[in-house]
Amino acid sequence: MAIRQRSTDVLIIGGGMAGLCAAVRALEQGVKVLLIEKGTRFGGSMALSNGTIWSFMDAAVLKRHVPEGNPTLQEMLVDQLPDAFEWLTQLGVQLEPEFAFLSYGRARRSEPAQMTALLLNKIALMGGEAIHEVAMQELKLSDGEVTGVLAFDSKGPLEINASSVIIATGGFQGNPDLIARYITSTPDLLYLRSNPWSTGDGLLAASAAGAAITPLLNTFYGHAMSAPPARFNRLEFQAMSHKYGQLAVALNMAGERFADESSGTGEELLNSYIARQSGCKAVYVFDATVGEKAIEGSPLPSVVIDRAKKAGACVIQASSLEELTQKMVAWGLPANTALRTLRAYNEAIALGKHAELNPTRNGNHYPVVDSPFTAVLVQASITFTCGGIFTDLDMRVLRRSSSISSLALVTADVSELQTQPIANLFAAGSDVGGFSGHGYVGGLSQALVTGLRAGEEAAKSVKSIDK
Numbered sequence: 001m002a003i004r005q006r007s008t009d010v011l012i013i014g015g016g017m018a019g020l021c022a023a024v025r026a027l028e029q030g031v032k033v034l035l036i037e038k039g040t041r042f043g044g045s046m047a048l049s050n051g052t053i054w055s056f057m058d059a060a061v062l063k064r065h066v067p068e069g070n071p072t073l074q075e076m077l078v079d080q081l082p083d084a085f086e087w088l089t090q091l092g093v094q095l096e097p098e099f100a101f102l103s104y105g106r107a108r109r110s111e112p113a114q115m116t117a118l119l120l121n122k123i124a125l126m127g128g129e130a131i132h133e134v135a136m137q138e139l140k141l142s143d144g145e146v147t148g149v150l151a152f153d154s155k156g157p158l159e160i161n162a163s164s165v166i167i168a169t170g171g172f173q174g175n176p177d178l179i180a181r182y183i184t185s186t187p188d189l190l191y192l193r194s195n196p197w198s199t200g201d202g203l204l205a206a207s208a209a210g211a212a213i214t215p216l217l218n219t220f221y222g223h224a225m226s227a228p229p230a231r232f233n234r235l236e237f238q239a240m241s242h243k244y245g246q247l248a249v250a251l252n253m254a255g256e257r258f259a260d261e262s263s264g265t266g267e268e269l270l271n272s273y274i275a276r277q278s279g280c281k282a283v284y285v286f287d288a289t290v291g292e293k294a295i296e297g298s299p300l301p302s303v304v305i306d307r308a309k310k311a312g313a314c315v316i317q318a319s320s321l322e323e324l325t326q327k328m329v330a331w332g333l334p335a336n337t338a339l340r341t342l343r344a345y346n347e348a349i350a351l352g353k354h355a356e357l358n359p360t361r362n363g364n365h366y367p368v369v370d371s372p373f374t375a376v377l378v379q380a381s382i383t384f385t386c387g388g389i390f391t392d393l394d395m396r397v398l399r400r401s402s403s404i405s406s407l408a409l410v411t412a413d414v415s416e417l418q419t420q421p422i423a424n425l426f427a428a429g430s431d432v433g434g435f436s437g438h439g440y441v442g443g444l445s446q447a448l449v450t451g452l453r454a455g456e457e458a459a460k461s462v463k464s465i466d467k
């Protein structure tokens with residue numbers, strides 16, 4: 001039986017933040033657009049998100065907080081975000097006024113359900129088509145150029161021919177094989193705090209077509225969440241996230257500190273260290289004072305703990321550190337080591353010797369001294385991966401055989417550098433590597449800016465073929 005065929009000008013793979021924005025932007029250029037979405041709904045992880053579209057206030061601040069990554073891509077993100085906000089509001093996406101985000105960024109809050117519905121509506125009104133439960137499996141190539149994809153839906157294989165293809169599948173966090181290779185030897189213990197469909201299809205297909213892959217494949221964004229037996233669903237990912245971890249003391253299952261809890265742009269860096277601890281687990285310990293400390297944009301630690309208790313999480317409260325650590329034995333921690341660690345931490349903080357701790361504690365010098373004390377068992381999660389497909393500033397996917405290693409970037413003469421795109425192939429959103437690493441630049445802003453850029457450039461490339 002012949003494989004079913006379809007054709008379009010611009011084909012977009014993935015109906016999350018990046019894919020939906022790319023589709024509308026490409027339609028604005030007057031080309032024919034088809035978007036395919038693997039899941040049973042549109043919106044990807046964006047639909048589960050807080051909707052806070054943020055990034056750094058300028059490129060210099062970004063560079064200070066996220067020194068790794070591709071500086072030109074990072075600068076583009078910061079430079080183009082104000083215009084991208086303007087584009088969204090012109091479309092009718094409801095955005096709250098801009099506000100300062102923590103000490104380093106700027107943000108506007110959206111309502112993900114409204115944004116998803118509006119973008120889908122625009123695609124339909126502008127003559128585009130978006131279909132779900134259709135998954136891209138591989139890219140079709142002719143003479144090294146991308147000519148479309150092989151996709152599958154409930155009826156079987158479907159060949160879609162396209163002048164340009166944009167990959168926006170949201171990262172590889174849902175692929176245990178890739179997670180075991182790059183992130184943790186126990187991928188099944190890492191909570192998937194994401195849509196369930198981002199299984200690296202974009203990365204694998206692009207790589208098979210010859211795409212270059214960025215460094216930092218071992219870095220990812222996520223937050224520690226209440227460990228089992230806590231029970232919660234995907235709409236409670238936010239409520240079960242213990243984002244205050246940077247204020248607490250984090251112990252591993254051996255009762256020892258394993259990281260500077262205060263490091264990074266937020267709790268996501270601590271979460272990534274937990275992913276490398278036994279069982280992907282840790283215990284966050286804090287006192288009554290920290291329990292009432294507000295972190296911008298997040299509920300008080302005491303509020304998170306109340307929610308966690310209701311979900312059946314492992315939470316201990318006690319009037320002394322001795323009692324608290326004794327109770328931790330039920331979770332498998334050695335009480336003596338845990339108590340010794342907490343006392344050593346308190347002593348160092350009291351004496352101002354936080355730099356002598358191992359690991360050090362560079363910020364948030366909060367002791368654990370005010371009763372009652374709280375301990376909660378948390379487990380690392382992954383929301384999206386930060387390494388991915390190598391692109392240029394127009395979101396063209398670069399060819400591996402004519403790219404350079406990141407080390408060469410430091411050592412090579414500029415005249416030696418050469419990159420070559422794979423014809424007709426673009427990428428956007430979390431599939432693109434080079435923005436975040438051990439620090440985080442904002443997932444929605446990355447998807448918005450790269451989605452717009454990819455949509456525009458993919459449409460321009462169609463028009464240049466038409467001429």
Ligand SMILES: Cc1cc2nc3c(=O)[nH]c(=O)nc-3n(C[C@H](O)[C@H](O)[C@H](O)COP(=O)(O)OP(=O)(O)OC[C@H]3O[C@@H](n4cnc5c(N)ncnc54)[C@H](O)[C@@H]3O)c2cc1C
Pocket residue numbers: 013014015016017018019036037038039042043044045046047048049050051052053054134135136137168169170171193194195197198199201202237238383384428429430431442443444445447
């Ligand atoms: C609980 C939670 C809270 C968050 N809060 C924020 C926040 O406040 N601010 C912020 O900046 N970021 C936040 N994020 C992160 C943000 O949602 C992501 O960074 C953003 O959605 C990435 O956009 P994307 O388009 O790359 O991926 P997604 O939005 O995840 O979309 C990818 C889409 O591709 C589809 N897909 C995958 N494979 C295929 C295939 N083979 N064929 C077709 N389709 C495919 C997927 O089904 C999915 O719909 C949050 C995420 C979560 C889960």
